[in-house]
Amino acid sequence: MFGWHNKNTTTAENSTITCRFIMVIDMSYMVNFNFLACILTPTIIMMILYLLLFNMISKQLRKGVGRPVESRSFYRKERKLANSLALVLVLFVVCWLPLHIMNALDYYTSAEVPVVAFYIGILLSHANSAVNPIVYAFKVPKIKMAYKSILMKLTSSEQMGDQSSQTLDNNVSSNSNSTARCSMKIKPQVVLIANQDG
Numbered sequence: 001m002f003g004w005h006n007k008n009t010t011t012a013e014n015s016t017i018t019c020r021f022i023m024v025i026d027m028s029y030m031v032n033f034n035f036l037a038c039i040l041t042p043t044i045i046m047m048i049l050y051l052l053l054f055n056m057i058s059k060q061l062r063k064g065v066g067r068p069v070e071s072r073s074f075y076r077k078e079r080k081l082a083n084s085l086a087l088v089l090v091l092f093v094v095c096w097l098p099l100h101i102m103n104a105l106d107y108y109t110s111a112e113v114p115v116v117a118f119y120i121g122i123l124l125s126h127a128n129s130a131v132n133p134i135v136y137a138f139k140v141p142k143i144k145m146a147y148k149s150i151l152m153k154l155t156s157s158e159q160m161g162d163q164s165s166q167t168l169d170n171n172v173s174s175n176s177n178s179t180a181r182c183s184m185k186i187k188p189q190v191v192l193i194a195n196q197d198g
Helices: 027-063 069-108 115-139 141-197
Strands: none
Touching (some): 069 115
16 A cells, blocks of 8 residues: 555566565565554553553552552452553563564664574464463453353363263163173074974
C-alpha cells in the first residue's frame, strides 16, 4: 500500500519463484514502520504505563494499613492482574525484540548478523503465539476454568470411549467363551452319537 514492496523481484515468465519474506517486503518498511513505529514506540509507552500503575497500586497498599480489608484485597487483586498482564508484555518483548533489533542492525549498520541468529529470532517470534495461551491459562482464573472444563470434557469422552471399547471387548470375550462352552457341550454328544452308530 505504501510502496514498501520490493520492486527488484523481476523474473522470467517460466522460471520458478521462491517465496522469501525479505524478497517481497522491503527492510525499510520492516525497520522504520513495523519496528520503530508499530512495535517499539507502543511497547515503551505500555512499559511506562505499567510502571505508573504498579507505583500507584504500591502507594495505595502502603496507605491502606488502616483501611478496611476489602480495600486492601481489591488492590491486591489489581496488582495480581497487573502482574499477569506485565508478564505477557515482557514475554512479547523477549520474543519479538531480538528479531527486530537484528533487522535494524542489518539495515542501519554494516554489522554482520549470523543467519543462525536470524533463525533463532524467527523461532522466538513464533514461540510468542504458543506461550501466550499457557500464560493466560496459569494467570487468568476465568481462562484457567475454561481450560479445565475443556480438559474435563476431553478426558470424560476418552474414558467413555475406553469404557465402550472395554465393554465391546468383554462382550466379544463372553461371546467367545459361550461359543467355546457350547462347542464343548456339543463335542461329547457328537462323540456319543458316533459311538452309538459304530
